[in-house]
Amino acid sequence: MSVHLSFRRHIRRVAVMGSVVPFAYGVATAAPTVSVAPWGQLADGRKVQIVTLKNDRDVTVRVITYGGIIQSVVTPDHEGHPGDIVLGFGALKGYTVDSAKGGLFFGAMIGRYANRLAGGNFTLDGKSYHIAVTAPPNALHGGTQGFDKKLWTLAAHRADGRAASVTLALVSPDGDQGFPGKLTTKVTYSLDDTNALTLHYTATTDAPTVLNLTNHSYWNLDGEGSGSIAPEILQIDAGRYTPTDPTSIPTGEIAPVTGTPLDFTMPRVIGDRLRDSFVQMMYARGYDHNWVIDGPSGAVPRPAAHLYDPRSGRSMDVLTNQPGLQVYTSNSLDGGYAGLSGKAYRQTDAIAFEAEHFPDSPNHPSFPTTVLRPGQEFDYTTIYRFSNQ
Numbered sequence: 001m002s003v004h005l006s007f008r009r010h011i012r013r014v015a016v017m018g019s020v021v022p023f024a025y026g027v028a029t030a031a032p033t034v035s036v037a038p039w040g041q042l043a044d045g046r047k048v049q050i051v052t053l054k055n056d057r058d059v060t061v062r063v064i065t066y067g068g069i070i071q072s073v074v075t076p077d078h079e080g081h082p083g084d085i086v087l088g089f090g091a092l093k094g095y096t097v098d099s100a101k102g103g104l105f106f107g108a109m110i111g112r113y114a115n116r117l118a119g120g121n122f123t124l125d126g127k128s129y130h131i132a133v134t135a136p137p138n139a140l141h142g143g144t145q146g147f148d149k150k151l152w153t154l155a156a157h158r159a160d161g162r163a164a165s166v167t168l169a170l171v172s173p174d175g176d177q178g179f180p181g182k183l184t185t186k187v188t189y190s191l192d193d194t195n196a197l198t199l200h201y202t203a204t205t206d207a208p209t210v211l212n213l214t215n216h217s218y219w220n221l222d223g224e225g226s227g228s229i230a231p232e233i234l235q236i237d238a239g240r241y242t243p244t245d246p247t248s249i250p251t252g253e254i255a256p257v258t259g260t261p262l263d264f265t266m267p268r269v270i271g272d273r274l275r276d277s278f279v280q281m282m283y284a285r286g287y288d289h290n291w292v293i294d295g296p297s298g299a300v301p302r303p304a305a306h307l308y309d310p311r312s313g314r315s316m317d318v319l320t321n322q323p324g325l326q327v328y329t330s331n332s333l334d335g336g337y338a339g340l341s342g343k344a345y346r347q348t349d350a351i352a353f354e355a356e357h358f359p360d361s362p363n364h365p366s367f368p369t370t371v372l373r374p375g376q377e378f379d380y381t382t383i384y385r386f387s388n389q
Contacts, residue, residue: 078313225341230271
């Protein structure tokens with residue numbers, strides 16, 4: 001049986017008003033729930049909380065207020081056995097130690113500017129700004145103290161008959177990490193009874209600024225600590241991507257994926273060309289590229305990526321109204337971290353789907369703008385929908 005047919009047997013995509021309807025684990029008999037508990041404190045004494053979202057289909061999501069981190073996502077496999085499908089740590093120390101090293105951004109909220117800025121520089125309205133270089137020679141994910149290292153405020157949490165949610169808020173002052181304007185950001189994490197985890201990002205500013213928010217969860221549908229994601233089957237709803245220079249800065253070109261290892265327009269095993277000598281793969285040491293998602297951005301979330309694991313039977317659909325999707329095969333994991341399972345995390349042990357605007361957009365006028373001005377609202381949504389078979 002071809003990969004395409006096998007994949008489609010396990011991921012049934014049915015368009016209903018721009019959404020995707022998954023296989024259900026069962027019929028929900030109780031409303032989703034939300035609970036809040038303490039989860040340690042930072043070195044300065046500030047307390048961290050953990051929020052647990054549950055539905056009646058055996059899906060559980062845990063979010064901590066430090067870094068807005070998705071600490072855990074538990075879903076059943078094809079035999080009904082629950083397993084955690086994101087990389088992470090069982091205690092706060094794992095995340096603060098990672099942050100102290102510079103950070104690999106496990107499960108974290110990324111801002112103010114996700115992905116890279118060339119040389120850490122950009123110009124806005126004729127004025128030049130500099131962000132600390134954190135991935136030489138470029139700035140990566142918002143500077144030395146990005147949103148992944150901030151303590152967010154638990155602004156609200158609620159549950160009703162359809163979904164459980166938590167809203168985290170953060171105020172970033174003018175000049176934070178070199179960015180202009182006082183920025184007020186909220187992110188709502190919602191788990192509903194269709195097994196959809198929705199992240200809704202909003203932000204406003206009191207002065208012109210640039211903004212690019214995303215989440216940096218590392219996914220492994222066979223389970224955290226289970227080894228490589230190379231056997232998993234991936235489709236990306238994008239016929240184009242943004243090629244980069246050797247430092248992962250876009251050249252400005254938007255190129256077709258046809259004939260390259262980046263062509264996932266049809267379902268394909270991730271490991272098939274993971275070690276390909278294509279120059280873009282050599283630059284990134286695997287997949288770490290921005291795909292230009294098919295269809296218009298900014299409106300209803302549309303399909304962006306579809307992942308299936310033949311070992312566990314789990315699958316995940318990613319939908320977003322962002323223009324781009326950075327797909328990253330955890331190329332920098334080097335065995336220096338042991339996660340929830342106690343096993344060391346190594347290269348290709350997970351895959352990240354960072355729905356966002358394109359890297360280095362402020363320096364590429366032809367790319368979708370990341371400028372946010374007073375009176376405007378940044379308003380984007382990304383959905384991860386889980387199923388099994």
